Amino acid sequence: MATATDTRLLGKSIKRREDPRFITGRGSYTDDLKLPGMTYAAFVRSPHAHAKIGKIDLTQAKAHPGVVAIFTGKDLTGVNSLPCGWLLPELKVPPHPPLAVDTARYVGDPVAVVIAETQDAALDAAEKVKVDWNVRPAVTATAKAAEKGASQIHEVAPANVAFKWQIGDAAAVDAAFKTAAVTVKKHIVNQRLVANAMEPRACVARFDAATGDLTLWVTSQNPHVHRLLMTAFVLGIPEHKVRVIAPDVGGGFGSKIFLYNEETVCSWATRQIKRPIRWTSTRREAFQTDAHGRDHVTDAELALSRDGKILGLRVKTIANLGAYLSTFAPAVPTYLYGTLLNGVYEMGAIHCDVTGVFTNTTPVDAYRGAGRPEAAYLVERMIEVAAVALKMDVAEIRKKNFIPKFEHGYQTKVALTYDSGNYAAAFDKLLGMLDYRKIREEQAAARKQGKLIGVGFSTYIEACSIAPSKVVGSLGAQAGLYESGIVRVHPTGKITVFTGSHSHGQGHETTFSQLVADELGVPMEDVEIVHGDTGAIAFGMGTYGSRSASVGGTAIHMSIHKIKEKGKKIAAHLLEASPGDMEYVNGQFQVKGFPGKAVPFGQVALTAYVPHNYPEGLEPGLEETSFYDPSNFCFPFGAHACVVEVDRDTGHVKLLRYVAVDDVGNVINPMIVDGMVHGGIAQGVGQALWEGAVYEDDGQLVTGTMMDYALPKADMLPMYETERTVTPTPVNPLGIKGAGETGTIAATPAVVNAVVDALRPLGVDHIETMPLTPERVWKTIKAAKAGR
Amino acid sequence: MYPAAFEYHAPASVADALKLLGKLDDAKILAGGHSLIPMMKLRLAQPKHLIDLRKVAGLTGIKEDKGMIAIGAMTTHWEVESSKVLKSKCPVVSETAAMIGDPAVRNKGTIGGSLAHGDPAADMPATVIALGAEFVCQGKKKRTVKVDDWFKGIMETALGEDELLVEIRVPALAKGTGAAYLKFPHPASRFAVVGVAAVVTLDKEGKCTKAGVGVTGAGTHAVRAKGVEAALSGKKLDAAAIEAAAAKAADGVDVQADLQGSEEYKAHLCRVFAKRAIEAAVKRAHA
Structure with a gap:
């Protein structure tokens, strides 16, 4: 184990300290929890995508052995609608009852909960609940939701339109298109995805009738947000009498940010039956009810000069929000999407128009990347379409348009100010790793033999370290997006850190202890990280949007700074020196330049708690709290490339190489960042080639099991070749940009661009819809041949 | 759940x-x-x-029996995959088993369970059709069903309600015979979107004296591609002959469209994989 006495810990690939318990099956997940008197919940869900709820007959179900209680929507008196936490101007916010009362609006919409002594009794009894369904026509297709004659889903939202939103300068874009030498236009379908965290959602709700305290264990990425939304907005119970614990959580990818029906219902019901209730989602329920991602249908147009400079980008998107507004749904296809359309390029003008629509499908919300993958996909697809139209090399057109290197701010055409960037450098590094010239030669030779080899790029940017509270507040967020970090030094010099970030796979217990150990010069083993418990942590906004290291880490860094400042006063007192002459070096407080005149960290800690010989007026104790609210987003970027071979007989795409250069600013633990990049690439490739939630017209989810929904598997992916460039952000003192979503954002366009490039000799310059299933590719080949 | x-x-x-x-x-x-x-x-x-049937005695194991190889119905896919007898006498059966699911599935799933279940996208049906296997069923009486009479429809086989499938018999490959099973796997389930098994016997001049071709995945149940077999028989199997024969691979298949493919695409895959499987089988027959 490396210690900080000899060398810095930052930048070292230290093995994850949480992994031994995870890989030996000793993690402690919500479903592992056993409480005396536990009961089990099963939800009765709508089998129809759109149906009026008639009489609900509970006679048989109630008679089932072991049933404790059954509640329907009508029983939930005093329970409010599940809230929407991000409001847009004129957003239509329809009621979202935790149990549907009059109408079910998607397959899986819960209408009743059965609580029983055992899980199987609950499931068996749930099957005996008889509901008179009056089935209504459903609408599921994104592009059809707002069409005339489409079934009306919510009274408050005529034509199923939730919002119309725009950003950019329409007049400037119109002008750019008038003067452009070349324009290209494409229809782009960014399909719906299912998050599929390894651990399904689960909760245990326990009401203690003696104290009036409610404890909720829940698979949450942000337990404080869960508590706030549930207590203040839905259940109307006092926040300080509720404790929310998110223990070990097995993945989220965004889907565990949101306040869902099930934990709300269980939290209400435990107060009625005065016994703890556990609910664990089945995988089938997860497919039907975990918030889905993406689902955009877009028309995009790019205007360019003859020499390939981007003059204008015009985007019209319909975003499918599903049946209800999930917690942060309105933000995803607007402020997390339209604001990223500038990409890494200088653009003359941009205008983006988004219509959010309701459909009879599972609600859609943030899924790894959330809006930014949709933007990057569009920009990176369109620039390659433009290159084809201009007969330019796809690397050349990028180089021609890159925003030049900058260190302190670049104002985009769509509201954001990028922090720092050196886009050409990352791309040049990628081209070197790829041996770009050679690969084009090999491609040309392979084409002569009739092989379809393609090379695709993605030079992406994203916004993370979410986010400056003032900015997001002005954009409709109903919450701040700072983070808290408490550093508690114990009398023995051991340290407990309380962070508002939440690890559900990210490795915070390692990364944060590495940060603290590095900054304080103490062994990592002396640092404990506590997260995921509203009873222990002051407040926290949680983990999503690649914010933990940059926002949560900075809050911890600030508290460490305060600890050092206080420690200097204590040490100066002990050394009879002036605090202003003190410095903190190698785990000791010393008089500047005099390592021999020093007090070790542990002695200062002990003195703080046994303050017999102590500075006048200084409070005892050594614990500091910080809330860090970033001044801007951070903007990681990078360049990815994919090489594919397409089987012209079957349309099957084989990945030959995947090369990535990411710039996430400074890195605490390279191995953990690599891991996140690797996983992200797999998910991005998954969207490009395999994944897709498919609904029948009647609203049944036909890709609703692991046998139907194709997640990436190890044998479907090549060995990745990954590198980094480092452009620290000036936004936070750690220089960290964020790394959690880069792979997902970058990979999808790189793969699709590679497939399209493979089909170039056939005259193909675009494939409208992902995933690029073999049949879709085969039909593209066939149509291209027929068109010749 | x-x-x-x-x-x-x-x-x-x-x-x-x-x-x-x-x-x-x-x-x-x-x-x-x-x-x-x-x-x-x-x-x-x-x-x-x-x-x-896990504890029923006598339903597992693989042995040679009068030019045939008898496989107990409860023999796991893994045992089939790793069987020395099969690998030397009829390797295509082992190879097919190796392409089923994943190791967990192969360690628990059985050849008899799969063939009695009759999943339209299972792998082994194509191979047993191409080989001309026999199914030994035990009811009040013992009877043997030829593979051409076995698969009846979606998850429907000739197995009677009061019967157990106890043994599957496949022929040891004759001299000059090559066999191969190739499939286009479903990206999620790894079942066969289309799978084709081909068994060809060549004489000294390289002419095909016997051909067996089974197609799985595309239709309601696995079928024998009779048109392909007829087109192969008696021919010298050069590229043109194989191509012409494979073109008939979807004839007689009641192709079912689903998320993995339209009727047109799946029929096309039948032809592509028939061609590839026959090519592989011919190559082996020559070897």
Whole structure:
């Protein structure tokens, strides 16, 4: 184990300290929890995508052995609608009852909960609940939701339109298109995805009738947000009498940010039956009810000069929000999407128009990347379409348009100010790793033999370290997006850190202890990280949007700074020196330049708690709290490339190489960042080639099991070749940009661009819809041949 | 997900299993469980009784028997995959087994369970059709069913309600014979979107004296591609002959469109994989 006495810990690939318990099956997940008197919940869900709820007959179900209680929507008196936490101007916010009362609006919409002594009794009894369904026509297709004659889903939202939103300068874009030498236009379908965290959602709700305290264990990425939304907005119970614990959580990818029906219902019901209730989602329920991602249908147009400079980008998107507004749904296809359309390029003008629509499908919300993958996909697809139209090399057109290197701010055409960037450098590094010239030669030779080899790029940017509270507040967020970090030094010099970030796979217990150990010069083993418990942590906004290291880490860094400042006063007192002459070096407080005149960290800690010989007026104790609210987003970027071979007989795409250069600013633990990049690439490739939630017209989810929904598997992916460039952000003192979503954002366009490039000799310059299933590719080949 | 309640039986002999099968109402045979249990967990199947053949004596093992290889119905895919007898006498059966599911599935799932279940996208049906296998069924009497009479429809086989499939018999490959099974796997389930097995016997001049071709995945059940076999028979199997024969691979297949492919695409895949499987089989026959 490396210690900080000899060398810095930052930048070292230290093995994850949480992994031994995870890989030996000793993690402690919500479903592992056993409480005396536990009961089990099963939800009765709508089998129809759109149906009026008639009489609900509970006679048989109630008679089932072991049933404790059954509640329907009508029983939930005093329970409010599940809230929407991000409001847009004129957003239509329809009621979202935790149990549907009059109408079910998607397959899986819960209408009743059965609580029983055992899980199987609950499931068996749930099957005996008889509901008179009056089935209504459903609408599921994104592009059809707002069409005339489409079934009306919510009274408050005529034509199923939730919002119309725009950003950019329409007049400037119109002008750019008038003067452009070349324009290209494409229809782009960014399909719906299912998050599929390894651990399904689960909760245990326990009401203690003696104290009036409610404890909720829940698979949450942000337990404080869960508590706030549930207590203040839905259940109307006092926040300080509720404790929310998110223990070990097995993945989220965004889907565990949101306040869902099930934990709300269980939290209400435990107060009625005065016994703890556990609910664990089945995988089938997860497919039907975990918030889905993406689902955009877009028309995009790019205007360019003859020499390939981007003059204008015009985007019209319909975003499918599903049946209800999930917690942060309105933000995803607007402020997390339209604001990223500038990409890494200088653009003359941009205008983006988004219509959010309701459909009879599972609600859609943030899924790894959330809006930014949709933007990057569009920009990176369109620039390659433009290159084809201009007969330019796809690397050349990028180089021609890159925003030049900058260190302190670049104002985009769509509201954001990028922090720092050196886009050409990352791309040049990628081209070197790829041996770009050679690969084009090999491609040309392979084409002569009739092989379809393609090379695709993605030079992406994203916004993370979410986010400056003032900015997001002005954009409709109903919450701040700072983070808290408490550093508690114990009398023995051991340290407990309380962070508002939440690890559900990210490795915070390692990364944060590495940060603290590095900054304080103490062994990592002396640092404990506590997260995921509203009873222990002051407040926290949680983990999503690649914010933990940059926002949560900075809050911890600030508290460490305060600890050092206080420690200097204590040490100066002990050394009879002036605090202003003190410095903190190698785990000791010393008089500047005099390592021999020093007090070790542990002695200062002990003195703080046994303050017999102590500075006048200084409070005892050594614990500091910080809330860090970033001044801007951070903007990681990078360049990815994919090489594919397409089987012209079957349309099957084989990945030959995947090369990535990411710039996430400074890195605490390279191995953990690599891991996140690797996983992200797999998910991005998954969207490009395999994944897709498919609904029948009647609203049944036909890709609703692991046998139907194709997640990436190890044998479907090549060995990745990954590198980094480092452009620290000036936004936070750690220089960290964020790394959690880069792979997902970058990979999808790189793969699709590679497939399209493979089909170039056939005259193909675009494939409208992902995933690029073999049949879709085969039909593209066939149509291209027929068109010749 | 929890299945609905059921009663579990684990008889020790074929006779006892048959007795239970005759006596119990709404009983299903459990022979590995990699199709039945998932359906029960989704509550798409809710049998009242499960009769597990795991403990029945004499249903496992692979042995040579008068030019045939007899495979006990409860032999796992893994045992089939790794069988020395099969690898030397009829390797295509081992190769096919190796392409089923993943190691967990192959360690539990059985050849008899799969063939009695008759999943339209299972791998082994194509191979046993191409080989001309026989199915030994035990009811009140023992009877042998030829593979051409076995697959009847979606998850429908010739196995009687009061019968157990006890043995599958495949021929040892004759001299000059090559065989191959190739498939286009479903990206999620790894079942065959289309799978084609080809068995060809060549004489000294390289002419095809015998051909067997089975197609799985595309239709309601695996079928023999009779048109392909006829087109191969008596021909010298050069590229043109193979191509022409493979072009008939979807004839007689009741192609079912689904998310993995339209009728047109799946029929096309039948032809592509027939060509590839025949090419591979011919190459081996020459070797």
